[in-house]
Amino acid sequence: MPPHHLTSWFALVSAWVVLLPVLARLLKASAHVPHHEAAARAQAAKYRGVYYNKRNRAFVAALHVLDGPGYIGCFQSAKEAAEAYDQAVRCRYPKPTADHELRCKRHLNFPSEKEAAYTESPEQARTRGLKQGGCSHRKEARSFELLKAASDTSPHSEKYELERLTGSSRADALFKRRGSTQTGLPIQLKAATSQWKQGRVFRFNRLLGYDRMLVVLVALDGGHLWAAAGEKLAVDHLGITIGCGSDTNRRVENIGSYLAACFKNTQKFPHISVEEAEVQCSPNCRVEAVAHRQLMKLFSRMEWSLTCPPQHLSAVDALLEVDIEGPMLRLQEKASNFHETLGRYHICLRKNGGSLGPLPYDKDDFDLLAACILHEGQLQGVFLIPISELVQRGLVASRSCTLYLHPPWSLPKKNGTKQKYAWQQEFFLDLRTWHGSKEVPAQVKVHMERLIAKATTAAKHACMWRLLRPPPYTCETFGVRWEDVKFTAKEEESEDEGADPPEVPAERATEDEPTAEATEASAAAPSSADSTGSPRSPGSVSDGEEGIDVQVDEPSCEEPDANPTVGSSGDDFPGRKGQHVGDDDTSVDPCVNLWDGIRKQMENIIIWSLMSVVDGIQHRKGSVELFGYDFMIGEAAQGQAPDVWLIEVNSSPACDYSTPVTCPLVKQMMEDTVKIMVDLKQTPGAPTGEWQLMQHAFSKQVPQRMGFACNSQLEVLGKKMKMPKAKKKKKRKASKKSAEGTTAGEGDGDEADGEDGEGDDGCD
DNA sequence: AAAATTTACAGGAGTCACGA
């Protein structure tokens, strides 16, 4: 036997010697599992939510959700358990629930043909994707807010402050001396919402790897804080049950003092700088974090403010405020290191599309792309490209693609490609000579101002409404969850089919189908009674005295018709402005404020519509009526306000929470109505919330009519005039004679006229 | 009830096929 064969033989034998004990253990283990149990497990594995319980020798069906253990029951066969699981899924996520169809398709063991055939629309997929994708950012922000709020109440807050670090940094926050730019105590934040019943258990994951760092565990929905040194957390995941040892051993009541104590213990918690914290984050995220910080520094040198959006939006990484009164530019930040082998920089232009995978950006997703290019952690330059430019070049809004960036020192080698990317040079800022110093080179400064002005103009002219900030209140403001309060069409149908269908206004049937296309605006207007004469519905409010007639026909309407409160202010929400363009900004064309025109038209429509029915309204003391106006806004011609069209007016409009958007609006409206009905009556000048007094020029022209509608005391003074009988008879005889030659109808009309004339005479 | 695992997401970096 040749020597090399001998070697192979020995290798084979030694491999078997090593493998045999392993095989023996495996065989022993498999022999230990009874055949029937293995078969049962295989049966259970066929179905979702079904497990084999060897102790009971039964199949367990379980649907575990956040608010309960989810045990369904034990069954003799796996199929029975699977059917029970399906039933539980259908109960847990009934039809009106969001994602019902998708859950049925994905989760049911035996979906119907219709359920199996369900396909998610792109909008639904994207909404779902954003809901999941954005949650981590929201959690991170929320946990920092909670920690900051807790530490700010401490007396130590005068001396120390918490600084939030960029999202991907390994440390989430630095606790440092107030105003200091030096190092601080690195804090890793971990957030969790309660699991199980009564919010008693909080589960934190991925706790390892934070040595020499203070780990703070935040209970998002309980407000509790726990803290421990990173190295003391010897487990990767930790469940904390309120009241148990896991809670009491780590709970920190006075976080301010605790942080200050940790801050002083530099041996245990070595201080680090912001830059050091960034270096500790993952390589992928580090690029982005480093770029963001340097970009922020660059913009601060220009006295511009770069902030994180208040709510995480998938396509918006930061908000750039160039001017306090100016619009806010929504930035999509990208960063790239130089690719050594390929000799280029590149970024991916795509966004999360839920189950549909990556999607291209939409033309309204952001205003400005800030693509940073780095080398060894230093910002070499940045491309500031308005989204309109990207749209024009087919890089967004049509497909998701990779954008290859070519700064002047890394131009493509081929002439054709060089030409293809030549357009990028216009949007490039060379920052190689800047080095983060206080003075930005003058040439760069001028170029940057020009680029930002260009993006600002494009953004302002693209769509005015995007620049409006959302109302300052959401469902959370009122401490409610949309899932708990939402009103569904099904519920309404069942209600409508109930006791008195005739009393439900006809408009109700159509009003709760919100259309995304139609811009809906609701306005309340005063009235002394329901013009339809229908009984009061929950939409009506009563104050026990006069109605809210102050809104239209107060004598103060005699103010000049140029009263600016009518639609010109644009600040219908606190802190929300129409985002007027700074007049002094000569480099940018002033943007047309479309909202003022829209609002003026809406108010005119409201006034005219009420004027047209004012005669038919009967006053009812102590009552007011709420009207809901539906408007549609047409397309605006260049530089002109768009036409506003009235769709319908609903008396006693539905005040249910038909959408997550209307839910907080209705709640706010209810609260503010009380301010008008109670507060304003008791204290003149009291705040009225979102309600604004409509002082319309037109109301001046018909003071008597409006006064009549609002229960003014109309009284006829004087005494009845007695008409001479003979004269009257003559007149009647004369009219009788003339009536013989005419039709009976005409005669009736004359008689009526005569009576009217009599009345008029009396009045005179 | 608790622990473990899977899923889904975003982001930059890397790979590979194609064509000039």
Add this chain to the structure above:
DNA sequence: TCGTGACTCCTGTAAATTTT
């Protein structure tokens, strides 16, 4: 052979689901 662009991979996170 090299430049280009589409596609995949890797990492980190929290939520959801599965298993014990």
